[in-house]
Amino acid sequence: MDSGNDFRDRVVFITGGARGQGRTHAVAFAQRGADVVICDRCEDSPAVKYPLATEEDLAETVRLVEATGRKCLSAKLNTADRPAVDELVARAHAEFGKIDIAIANAGVSVIGSIDTMSIETWNEVIASNLTGVFNTLGAVAPGMIERGYGRCITISSMMGRQGGTQQAGYSPSKWGVIGLTKSAAQDLAPHGITVNAIAPGNISTPMVHNDALYSVMRPDLEKPTWDDVAPVMQSLHVQPVPVLEPEEITRVALFLAAEASAHMTGIVVPVDAGVASRVTA
Template sequence: MGALDGKVAVITGAARGQGRSHAVALARAGAAVIAIDICAQIPSVEYPMATPDDLAETVAQVRGAGGRIIAAEADVRDLGALRTVISDAESQLGSVDIIIANAGIAPIGLPGQDSVTQFNDVIDVNLRGVYNTVKAAVGSLIAKGSGSIVLVSSTQGLKGTGGHGAGGGLGYACAKHALVGMMRSLANWLGPQGIRVNSIHPTGVATPMIQNAAMEGFFAAADPSVFESTKNLLPVPWVQPEDISNAVLYLVSDTGRYVTGVALPVDAGFSAR
């Protein structure tokens, strides 16, 4: 018996990285998965974003873990598209119990980039996209009077060291901070209806979002204080996606049944520095 047998989870940004890891972890615990990703490039993002092939690999890994999955390409900035995808998937898998709003972008703000466009794109994906994800699926949880929501924020939602004045970095820190307020408001609204809401705050995670040529070039050219501001307290440069998935699994399972309204760092001590 799995901890999530009979549950259905919707996960955004599921084509690779943390999203894929969350999908596989929840599938191993017994959940069926609705995996959503844009699978396309947003022009203001300097690193390559996920592709349809990446999403197909998530499907393969979830099925390899014994899970059921329906995957779809959709942009979290498009509420109507999310509603359609989730409704169609629910007709096959059952109604949603778990929402993991994971999709996000991290434009770096390299010289020559339009900082205003980058800022707006990050806010649209990392903040409005999270709102849209919850809005599109929360009705199913309300109807059941139970469920769990995890908003994937960042250590940059707890500290302001990620902005450095650039459009992308500043927008990232702003959006990730805003998710804490969204989480607490949702927790207060939905708690009396039996629904738990938490946010999770990873330090740097070993995924293509941070392990790419654009990010490496940024740090190579930046003032040493920029690199210093991203160091963890524990002597590791980053954590693995599975480390975040383990915490997500705790938050959405009965093991964490009395945990709500919490901003949970999984950050190798970054926030304590």
């Protein structure tokens, strides 16, 4: 039986594609025959306490995709900027004729409690993590409706299925992604389009491996190292592993983009080392 993991003649659009999970997705789809469209803001935010991707990172993803023999269209843009997202989707349509698969992956992590979080931090995390997903799905939906086909994948988080201390911004933003995913799934179901979310646990990317997060995890140490932080990260999971690899998310994204999942829509797939066992069915 063919699970349909062949993406020749498909076009995939991935936001936040300069590094981390977005890059892993881009290369994996290209290796399976898809042409790729990526964007990334490629600049830091005063509200985000670790470095975001750079233009060099974006160029490196383009290089890796092109090294597979596939085409790669890229743009430096913030997914909170709807006209910029619409413009890139229009360029993709002009160049490739369509977008078949969209992965709304761009996002930021912020730490803060309800009594201390600034409105600037709240606005950043909602803009990047929720409005950006709304803009991505909204921009690709008309073309997918026209062609009667589409696979949309959003990236929530294990923190989108629970609350937590210091999660006054990130958890609501990722919880909102699930509500948006389920609503869009119903809007788009009549048109042959599926919309599903992945809820990752701790994933080994620059979002996790940075001094700011290390200090939040080990406030008792002046310069915590990964060895100091790993046990705390592991305690957030149920299975005894501190982080998962980005490829573990990519494998699920490939499945949710394939024919094998044609009749799965509006679901949330946790890839979270067992955290799903702690939240409601």
